Amino acid sequence: MDSSLLDSFRVALFLSIKNITYKKSLFFSIIIIIGLGFLSMSFAGGMISGLVFMVEDEMIDNGLGNIIIEPKGNNELIFGANSLVNDIEKYPGVIAVSSRYERGVTLIDKNGKKLSAPLMISDIKKESKVSDLEKRIVAGNMISKGSRGSLLLPSELSNEHTLVESLPSLEISSGESISVLFDNGVKKEMKVEGIYLTDLMLFDLSLIINEKTAKKIFNLSDKELDVATKIIIKTTGRQQDDFVRKLIMENSVDGKISVWEEKTGSISEFFATLDLISLMTTLIGVIISFATIFIVIFINVSQKRSQIGILQAIGIEKRTILISYMIQSIIYGFFGAFMGFLSTYLIQIYTESSPVKTILGDLTIIISNELYIAYFTILLVASLFAGYFASRGIVKERILDAIFRG
Amino acid sequence: MVKKEEIIVVKDLVKNYKTESVVTKVLKAISFKIYKGEFVGIMGPSGSGKSTTLHQLALLDQPTSGSVNIKGKEVTKLNEKELAFFRLNHLGYVFQQYRILPELTSLENVFIPRKATGENRKIYINKAKELLTRVGLSHRYNHKPSELSGGEQQRVAIARALINNPDILFADEPTANLDTLSSEQIMQLFKELNKKSNQTIVMVSHDPEQIKYFDRVIKLIDGKIKDEKSYNKITSK
Ligand SMILES: Nc1ncnc2c1ncn2[C@@H]1O[C@H](COP(=O)(O)OP(=O)(O)OP(=O)(O)O)[C@@H](O)[C@H]1O
Ligand SMILES: [Mg+2]
Numbered sequence: 001m002d003s004s005l006l007d008s009f010r011v012a013l014f015l016s017i018k019n020i021t022y023k024k025s026l027f028f029s030i031i032i033i034i035g036l037g038f039l040s041m042s043f044a045g046g047m048i049s050g051l052v053f054m055v056e057d058e059m060i061d062n063g064l065g066n067i068i069i070e071p072k073g074n075n076e077l078i079f080g081a082n083s084l085v086n087d088i089e090k091y092p093g094v095i096a097v098s099s100r101y102e103r104g105v106t107l108i109d110k111n112g113k114k115l116s117a118p119l120m121i122s123d124i125k126k127e128s129k130v131s132d133l134e135k136r137i138v139a140g141n142m143i144s145k146g147s148r149g150s151l152l153l154p155s156e157l158s159n160e161h162t163l164v165e166s167l168p169s170l171e172i173s174s175g176e177s178i179s180v181l182f183d184n185g186v187k188k189e190m191k192v193e194g195i196y197l198t199d200l201m202l203f204d205l206s207l208i209i210n211e212k213t214a215k216k217i218f219n220l221s222d223k224e225l226d227v228a229t230k231i232i233i234k235t236t237g238r239q240q241d242d243f244v245r246k247l248i249m250e251n252s253v254d255g256k257i258s259v260w261e262e263k264t265g266s267i268s269e270f271f272a273t274l275d276l277i278s279l280m281t282t283l284i285g286v287i288i289s290f291a292t293i294f295i296v297i298f299i300n301v302s303q304k305r306s307q308i309g310i311l312q313a314i315g316i317e318k319r320t321i322l323i324s325y326m327i328q329s330i331i332y333g334f335f336g337a338f339m340g341f342l343s344t345y346l347i348q349i350y351t352e353s354s355p356v357k358t359i360l361g362d363l364t365i366i367i368s369n370e371l372y373i374a375y376f377t378i379l380l381v382a383s384l385f386a387g388y389f390a391s392r393g394i395v396k397e398r399i400l401d402a403i404f405r406g
Numbered sequence: 407m408v409k410k411e412e413i414i415v416v417k418d419l420v421k422n423y424k425t426e427s428v429v430t431k432v433l434k435a436i437s438f439k440i441y442k443g444e445f446v447g448i449m450g451p452s453g454s455g456k457s458t459t460l461h462q463l464a465l466l467d468q469p470t471s472g473s474v475n476i477k478g479k480e481v482t483k484l485n486e487k488e489l490a491f492f493r494l495n496h497l498g499y500v501f502q503q504y505r506i507l508p509e510l511t512s513l514e515n516v517f518i519p520r521k522a523t524g525e526n527r528k529i530y531i532n533k534a535k536e537l538l539t540r541v542g543l544s545h546r547y548n549h550k551p552s553e554l555s556g557g558e559q560q561r562v563a564i565a566r567a568l569i570n571n572p573d574i575l576f577a578d579e580p581t582a583n584l585d586t587l588s589s590e591q592i593m594q595l596f597k598e599l600n601k602k603s604n605q606t607i608v609m610v611s612h613d614p615e616q617i618k619y620f621d622r623v624i625k626l627i628d629g630k631i632k633d634e635k636s637y638n639k640i641t642s643k
Contacts, residue, residue, distance in 0.1 A: 007524040014521065022509035310505045313466055314519050314566065315494025317487065399466050403505070 008317060012324035015311075019304075019328055030296050031336040034379060037289030038340020041375050044281035046348065046365035048274050054361050055267070060260050063131035065098075065232035066241050067248065068263055069255040077101075078255050081228035085126065088233060091247050093240035096129035098122060099228035101214070105207055107157070108179040109170040117157060119182070120206040121214040121225075130234045133196060133208075140174025140194035143210055150193035151180070152208040158195050180207070186217050231255070290382040293336075297329050297383070298390035308394055309402030318395045322388070325395075329387025330380065337379035341372060413574060413606055414440040414463060419472035421458050432458045434629040435472065440574075440608060445600040445619065448610045450626035456610040457578050459626065463608060464499050464576040465489050477573060494519055498567030500577035504559040506551050506566065512538055512558075513547040516565045523570060530569075537565040541595060557588030564595065568605075575599070577609040581616075593619050 020027050060066055071078050078084070081099040088097045101121040108114050120127075124145050128134045133152075134142050143150050159173045172178050174195045181187045196208075209217075215225055235244050241259045248257055264271070301308075311321055348365045355362035394402065421433040432455045440446055448456045461467040462474060465481055474481050477496065484492060493499075506515045513534050520530035538544060541561040551559050560580055567575055577596070581589035597619050599605040609620075617623060625632045 004524065007522060010524075011518070011522045015518075018507075018509040018514070306505075307507060310501075310507070311518075312490065313464075313493070313499055313501075313505075315490055315492075315497070315570075316519070316522055317490045320522065400461060403501075 008320040008323055011316065012320050012327055015321075015324040016327040016331065019324075020331060026300070027332070027335075030300070030332045031339050033292055033296055034289070034332060034336020034383070035339030035343060037285065037292055038337055038375055038379055039344055040288055041282050041285030041378070042340070042344045042367055042371065043347075043365070044285070045278040045371070046344070046367040047363075048278040048281075049366040049368075050351070050364045052271050052274055053366050054358070054363050055271075056260070056264070058361050059264065059267070060234070060238075061132050062136075063133075063232070064260050064263060065130055066235040066238065066260055067233040067245055068258045068260065069228075069231040069233070069248070069253060070258070071229065072254060072256045077227040077229060078231060079227055081231060082226050084228075084231060084253065085123075087251070088231070088248060088253075091244060093235050093244045093247075095234045095236055096126060097234070098126040098130040098232050100127070100230045100232065101225070101227055102206070102229040104183045106181040107170060107207070108181065109172050110178075111171050113170055115157060115168055115170055117154075118206040120208050121211060122208065124208075124210045127208075130232050136196045137194045138197045140192065143193045143208070145210055146212060147193070147210065148212050148216065149188075150191045150209075150213070152194050152196050153178075153192050154205050154207070155195050155197045156205060157207075158192070182217055184218055188217065286378055286382070289379060290386065293329075293333065293379075293383050294386040294390060297325075297332065297386045300328075301325055301387075301391045301394055305394055305397070305402050305405070308391075309397070309399050309404075312395075312399045313403060322391055322395050325391035326384060326387040329383045329390075332387075333380045333383025336383070337376045340379070341376060345372075411442040412439050413442045413444075413477060414608075415473075415475040416463070417473045417475075419459070419462060419474065420470045421455070421462060421467070422470045432629050433462070433469070436626075436629070436631050438624055438631060440606065442573075442606055443600070443604045445596065445607045445621045446609070447616065447620035447623045448608065448626060449612060449617070449623050450632075452612065454626040455629045456612075456626055460576055460578050460608065460610050463574075464497055465493050466499070494522060495570055496573045498570070498572035498575045500560070500563050500567050500575070500580045502579040502582050504551070504556070504563045504583075506559055506562050508551050511548045511550055512543060512554070512562045512565075515551070515562050516569055519566060520569045533569060534565070537568055538562070541565050542591075555588070557584050557591060560584065560588070560592055561595070564592070568599070574606045574608060577607065579610050579612065581611075581613070589613075 069078065069084075078099075081101075085097045085099050088094060099122070103119045103121070104116065105119045106114055106116050124133070124143055128142070137152075138155055139158075143152055153172065153174075157169050157172075159169070159171065170178070172192060174192050177189050177191050179187060180190050211225055214220065215222075233244065233248075235241055245257055245259055261268075308321055312318065344367065348367060351364040355364045357363075416439070417437045418435045419433050419437070420431075420435050423430040423432060436459070448459060450456055458467075462469045463476075465484075469482060472482075476492075479492075481489070481492060507518075510518070513531070516537055517530040517534035520533060521527075535544070535547065538547060541564055543558060543561055543565070546554060546558060546562075551562070554562065560583075564577075564580070567577075581592050584592065593616060596607055596609065600607050
């Protein structure tokens with residue numbers, strides 16, 4: 001019995017190879033169709049993953065940071081922030097660290113319009129390294145570490161606002177002065193030194209001043225200013241985040257340590273929706289691929305009706321014939337999926353070397369190895385099923401009907 | 407005189423085709439025997455049931471009722487797998503329209519049924535070459551059917567039918583698509599196989615010219631056997 005199955009397989013393999021090599025143009029047409037199926041499964045999902053990745057990167061670079069330390073429990077502040085920053089800066093995998101001390105202000109423009117905003121006190125030099133602040137100045141100048149009495153205004157609060165028209169903004173441009181009412185009651189006319197662009201206004205709608213200015217306004221000693229509401233760490237890359245986080249934890253830092261993923265807030269719900277859309281496009285791709293493979297293989301097998309009848313007439317078992325068409329389908333599936341993989345991969349590499357420019361940054365297609373393997377497997381399995389179901393019906397037919405009406 | 411050995415015994419063979427409301431009675435309880443080493447012609451007018459009879463004998467179809475016994479085995483009782491096995495090992499079939507596979511060369515077409523028995527590659531290739539030589543195609547091993555004439559394709563089909571040394575060779579109007587010369591060659595080949603190798607052959611024909619080749623003719627008229635004639639005495643071998 002075992003040897004007879006082996007014989008079946010040998011004959012089936014022989015017939016499949018002969019069938020496939022007989023019409024090479026048909027073979028290439030079929031694998032191109034299956035390859036397109038691969039593309040339709042993977043492409044939209046890859047775009048969406050790339051989009052999500054890009055937005056995440058943008059968030060990380062625009063001030064969210066890779067790792068965030070916040071006060072723990074009932075504490076409102078992290079104490080000894082400066083030495084903590086200096087320590088963490090030395091960790092492997094860390095590019096920059098910045099401590100932020102956040103309070104609140106009210107801004108009053110020349111028309112008397114009032115607007116509340118967060119205030120961020122920070123070591124400007126360090127902050128710039130963490131959040132690319134310097135690059136994001138769109139009007140006026142960056143404030144320096146040592147300058148006094150000037151501030152940076154987020155573009156959305158100024159005349160420079162671009163992204164969301166409906167957001168309330170003030171009648172103010174860079175170089176002009178504005179009244180600032182601090183949360184300790186001090187009211188001061190201050191110069192808007194520069195305006196920085198807020199790509200993702202979800203994050204920074206803060207007014208930024210340096211430590212020197214803060215010290216004067218709030219009348220704080222160096223020690224009193226050695227606090228933070230947040231410490232932001234930028235790592236060399238996302239894949240380092242867990243490693244760096246572990247290092248920080250091992251050094252028993254007194255604070256709540258999170259990675260950026262835990263801090264994306266409402267945008268993560270949006271990402272979940274995108275993931276769902278991505279899954280749906282993949283599923284639709286799978287269904288379309290399956291249907292296409294089935295139809296292509298079914299037509300191919302239908303054209304071989306008479307041949308299937310003849311093989312049976314000369315004593316070849318149904319099983320052998322069925323196996324032969326399944327082998328053919330698997331071969332189509334394998335080469336088709338490989339074609340699809342190759343073209344998708346080439347597109348991926350191409351977008352990596354020359355990404356699509358968008359307002360949020362560079363968009364590339366992202367498809368993980370696991371996904372590639374999954375798509376490949378799905379197509380192989382689909383081909384096998386299609387081959388089986390397409391040929392089963394014809395192999396079951398009466399021999400004479402197959403031969404004489406095929 | 408050696409006693410004639412029965413190889414096919416047909417009894418009360420009935421074949422009806424049912425289509426929706428009508429039942430077409432094609433074979434109306436025919437009975438006959440075929441002996442080992444005979445070259446039998448099945449003849450009769452078009453539509454009389456010649457092909458249908460051959461299909462039942464060659465196990466390509468299932469009769470409505472009656473019995474077909476080949477080499478002592480009641481073949482109407484076999485299941486699908488057993489039927490395939492029986493066709494492969496005991497029967498050879500030659501179609502009117504050659505019906506060899508376009509993807510395969512002459513050699514491959516011939517050896518496929520032998521390969522399916524699990525035979526060793528060297529043996530089935532030699533055997534196929536030997537048969538192709540025997541049918542006069544030693545110079546056409548690697549030709550595809552599209553590169554062969556009708557007569558050559560039919561000879562490939564005959565070689566294929568012979569590859570597993572069948573007990574019976576069936577042929578349904580094997581020369582109907584051929585010119586006179588090729589027809590002659592094919593009939594000579596059958597005759598030679600029958601005489602030299604004692605090959606039992608059952609062949610459907612509508613050409614009265616071919617009667618001379620047959621040991622015996624079974625004449626079908628409207629699904630019944632009419633005046634069975636023996637043209638040549640069966641020579642005991
Ligand atoms: N699958 C079928 N369904 C219905 N009727 C059929 C079927 N196959 C054959 N018949 C009928 O059976 C009868 C006998 O057919 P058969 O093919 O055996 O004739 P034949 O003697 O071989 O004729 P010919 O010389 O034309 O080949 C015909 O009337 C034919 O229409
Ligand atoms: Mg006929």
